[in-house]
Amino acid sequence: MKVGILGATGAVGQKFIRLLQGHPWFEIEALGASERSAGKKYKEAANWIEDVVLPESIKETIVKNCDPDEFSDVDFVFSGLDSSVAGEIEKAFASAGIPVISNAKNYRQDPTVPLLIPEINPDHTELIKKQTFTKDGSGWIVTNPNCVAVPLAISLKPLYDAFGIEALILTTMQAVSGAGYPGVASLDILGNVVPFISGEEPKVGPETRKILSTLEGTTLAKPHFPVQATATRVPTINGHMISVTAKLEDPPANVEELKAAYTNWKNPIADLDLPFSPNQLYKLHEEEQYPQPRLHADAENGMQLHLGRLRKAEVFDISFVAMAHNTIRGAAGGAILNAELLVKKGFLK
């Protein structure tokens, strides 16, 4: 399939370009960014920050405006657009009959838009049928969650299924790549921790509850557990880590039972052979000093969810640490896996 990338010059856009090299199903056809970049060769418009050489085929590609008329040759687009413009531009593409697989936050809470993690809520794709961007249903939007909500929801799903969740308290340790480029000033973050990320905490609870919702007919029934989140920025490059303490409805008797919830959990897309699906979704680290972002964020091409420190808690019931690559599992890689699922389900054809 021929794909376009909106926001192709940004940090997430660059990750899309890198990850799509050699993809067995998807080929990059068009790149879009702002008026500042449009009309330029990609190598002149973008400040390439990936640690691989900029692909030859991309270097000379002329960046387009994010105008659907300039993307008539693509089957669908990935969006890594800045959220200040993603709302209008993504709507224009969907209304022109071009499906949008987005990273931006703008449509995440729309009741007709799936907030999709293929292993966790693949059935939520049914919501697409309620969208009205086009009369014939050819244009629609699917979003992937915030890069904290992704590892949080994946880490919670087996616990939610086995024990139920009553309440969560969590603290994030978010890598600097989450702030895009140039992102956080070096003098703010080097040798330091910043205990606030603007706009982050209010997204964590609502997104996690939407992801863990049950599809009843064509409507989502959401769980109600409260989430107390503290979002901090730490001087790591990739990999968002979360320290979670959970109160459960029916807590496990011991840590072995807690671990068994993960090992017994059945991945609903395991048999689909999606190229970006990790072989092993959950890596349960037994060593007390693991997981660590620098050592583990890249495992399974950045698509694995790392868990460690699983233990009974003195406050609430259990505690653990979760970690995943924020710009791969939490952004571009997650969006590519979403597109693969949407191919298998016949929404992309």
Ligand SMILES: NC(=O)C1=CN([C@@H]2O[C@H](COP(=O)(O)OP(=O)(O)OC[C@H]3O[C@@H](n4cnc5c(N)ncnc54)[C@H](OP(=O)(O)O)[C@@H]3O)[C@@H](O)[C@H]2O)C=CC1
């Ligand atoms: N970084 C991360 O870990 C994650 C990011 N996201 C989301 O993905 C999106 C992109 O993030 P990130 O790559 O970090 O951001 P960047 O700031 O690095 O990139 C933003 C992109 O949007 C383009 N853009 C800006 N203004 C316009 C405009 N008026 N018209 C068209 N294009 C425009 C930029 O083009 P130009 O270069 O021409 O200015 C650039 O390509 C955001 O919505 C972000 O919230 C989601 C999950 C994780």
Ligand SMILES: N[C@@H](CC(=O)OP(=O)(O)O)C(=O)O
């Ligand atoms: N705010 C996240 C990255 C991000 O862009 O999130 P969102 O997609 O929800 O806007 C971070 O700083 O790490």
